[in-house]
Amino acid sequence: MSRPEEIAPPEFFYNDQEAKKYTASTRVQHIQAKMTLRSLELLNLDPDIPQLILDVGCGSGLSGEILTEEGHTWIGMDISADMLATALDRDVEGDLFLADMGSGVPFRPGTFDAAISISAIQWLCNADTHSNEPKVRLTRFFNTLYGALKRGGKFVGQFYPANEDQIIQITGAAKVAGFQCGVVIDDPESKKNKKHYLVLQAGTSDRPL
Amino acid sequence: MKFLTTNFVKCAVKSCDASEKSFPLKYEECQLQSEEQEFNPAFIVSMLDRIDWDALVSVAADLGNRSIPAEKPENIEQNEALLRELHSLLLETQIVEGKMMCQNCGHIYYIKDSIPNFLLPPHLAN
Ligand SMILES: [Zn+2]
Numbered sequence: 250m251s252r253p254e255e256i257a258p259p260e261f262f263y264n265d266q267e268a269k270k271y272t273a274s275t276r277v278q279h280i281q282a283k284m285t286l287r288s289l290e291l292l293n294l295d296p297d298i299p300q301l302i303l304d305v306g307c308g309s310g311l312s313g314e315i316l317t318e319e320g321h322t323w324i325g326m327d328i329s330a331d332m333l334a335t336a337l338d339r340d341v342e343g344d345l346f347l348a349d350m351g352s353g354v355p356f357r358p359g360t361f362d363a364a365i366s367i368s369a370i371q372w373l374c375n376a377d378t379h380s381n382e383p384k385v386r387l388t389r390f391f392n393t394l395y396g397a398l399k400r401g402g403k404f405v406g407q408f409y410p411a412n413e414d415q416i417i418q419i420t421g422a423a424k425v426a427g428f429q430c431g432v433v434i435d436d437p438e439s440k441k442n443k444k445h446y447l448v449l450q451a452g453t454s455d456r457p458l
Numbered sequence: 459m460k461f462l463t464t465n466f467v468k469c470a471v472k473s474c475d476a477s478e479k480s481f482p483l484k485y486e487e488c489q490l491q492s493e494e495q496e497f498n499p500a501f502i503v504s505m506l507d508r509i510d511w512d513a514l515v516s517v518a519a520d521l522g523n524r525s526i527p528a529e530k531p532e533n534i535e536q537n538e539a540l541l542r543e544l545h546s547l548l549l550e551t552q553i554v555e556g557k558m559m560c561q562n563c564g565h566i567y568y569i570k571d572s573i574p575n576f577l578l579p580p581h582l583a584n
Contacts, residue, residue, distance in 0.1 A: 299501040322501060322549075324463060326576070333573055342495075344463045348470065348576035352583040355470035355576055357481050359508060389472065399508070 252411060259372050263308070263329040272309040272335050281367055284444065285312040288365045288405040289319060291433060291448055300362035303397065305350050305406065306369025308332045310341035316365075317342045324361075326350065351386030353393035360397050366406035370447065374415045387418060391426035394449075401454025404428075406447040416445070423449050459572055462548040464517045465509050467574070469560035471582045479562035482513040485520035488556030488569070495549045499541045505548065506534060518547070 253262045263271065271277055294300055300321045304313050307325025309332050316323045323343040327333055333345045348355065351373055373390055374383050394404060410416045416432060423430045428449040436442040464482060474480035511530035518526045526547075534540050558567040558574065565582065568575050 298504055299498055301505065320498075322462075324466075328577070330573075334571075337571060337573070344459045345573045346467075346576055347573055349578070349583070352576075352578050353470050353472065355468055356466045357468045357510075360466040393475075 252409070254372060254375050254409075254411065258328075258375070259306075259369075260328045260330070263332050265331040265334070268309060268329060268331040268335045271332075272311065272339070278311055281311040282315055284367050284407045285315040285365065287435065287444075288312075288367065288407060288446065289315070291405045291446055292363050292365065292403050294321075294363060298362075301360070303354065303356070303361045303364040303394075304343065305354070305364060305366035305394075306372070307336065307343070307345065308367075308369075310336035310339055310343065310345075312365065312367045313341050313343045314339075324356075326354070350390050353389045354397045355393070356397040358396050359399040361402060362399060363402050364394060364398060364404040364406075366404070366408070368407060368409060370406050370408045370419060371410055371415060374411070374418055383418065384422070387422035388425065391423045391428065395426045395428060395451050398451040400452040402451050403454075404447070404449040404451075406449075408445055408447060410445055419447060423447065427451070429453075459553045459569060459574055460549055461517070461521075461551040461553070462505065464553070464558075465513055465548075467558075469563060469565060470576050470578060471560065471563050471565055474560055474562045477562040480560055482510070482517050483558035483567065484561050485517055485553070486557045486559060488521055488553050490521060491552045491554045492546075492550050493552050495545070497542065497545050499535075499538070499545075502541050502544050502548065503535055506530070506544070521551075521553075523547075 302316055302321050302323045304323050304325040307313055307327050313323050313325050325343050326346040326348040328349045330347055373387050376383055420430050431448045433446040435444045468481035515526045553569055554572045556569045
């Protein structure tokens with residue numbers, strides 16, 4: 250099976266039909282839920298304070314629903330109008346933005362307590378057109394994400410790197426933006442279940458990383 | 459889009475990053491809807507710390523609400539009536555259709571079906 254990143258840009262790949270198919274698949278739902286819970290675990294948020302969270306590449310709101318269940322308020326952004334339409338149909342609680350993460354996170358400094366992203370940021374490494382230079386898009390994304398998080402705020406993003414080089418590109422851009430940066434790999438020995446999580450922190454916090 | 463979000467969202471155009479005029483956006487021709495939400499006083503209190511009160515007052519005025527006090531209220535933890543008012547304004551007031559304009563570059567972002575469109579034309583992206 251080829252990677253969706255190699256077929257077409259996300260706003261074309263996740264058209265109406267694909268968006269519904271993706272969202273209705275119980276296998277997808279199960280995996281997305283598991284990865285969202287794992288991301289929350291890595292975020293290690295203060296459980297006593299309800300938080301405002303950004304969901305980058307929120308899709309049809311599968312991850313957002315878990316944020317809601319955990320008592321958080323969220324804002325999601327996604328480049329696929331069809332995915333967002335599916336989210337609206339499913340009556341998710343979060344606000345939805347039709348936006349390209351590669352042109353930046355359009356929120357003022359210190360807006361979010363934390364941010365998550367499930368299965369999305371590898372798209373930043375794709376050059377669909379001449380203007381879509383991955384380096385420019387990665388830089389724009391991480392610089393604006395850094396700004397939109399409160400000081401000490403964390404980002405955890407599960408992603409599917411096509412190769413080692415993409416991990417280097419992504420972590421490199423995150424570090425240049427000022428983040429403390431690490432990559433957690435779950436089930437590293439399993440080809441099928443291996444999962445990468447980019448863990449970033451914007452400045453220092455009194456909560457452990 | 460919840461009223462709360464107007465207090466955070468700014469113009470996405472890179473050349474507007476450094477401009478103070480890229481926040482808040484100017485709201486025009488907006489249709490509002492009220493949608494009931496669970497009352498969570500702890501969340502309102504934690505949001506109030508990061509709310510830009512001047513922006514809240516000016517966006518409320520854009521939307522036809524001129525009854526917001528000019529100063530941010532203090533010690534609201536014990537003031538349940540005020541917490542409920544803020545809850546209703548920030549979380550239950552939804553903008554379902556409308557325009558948001560950047561007061562620096564003039565770019566207009568449209569809200570349709572509650573979803574703001576922040577996709578930039580190629581000459582403004584990056
Ligand atoms: Zn602007």
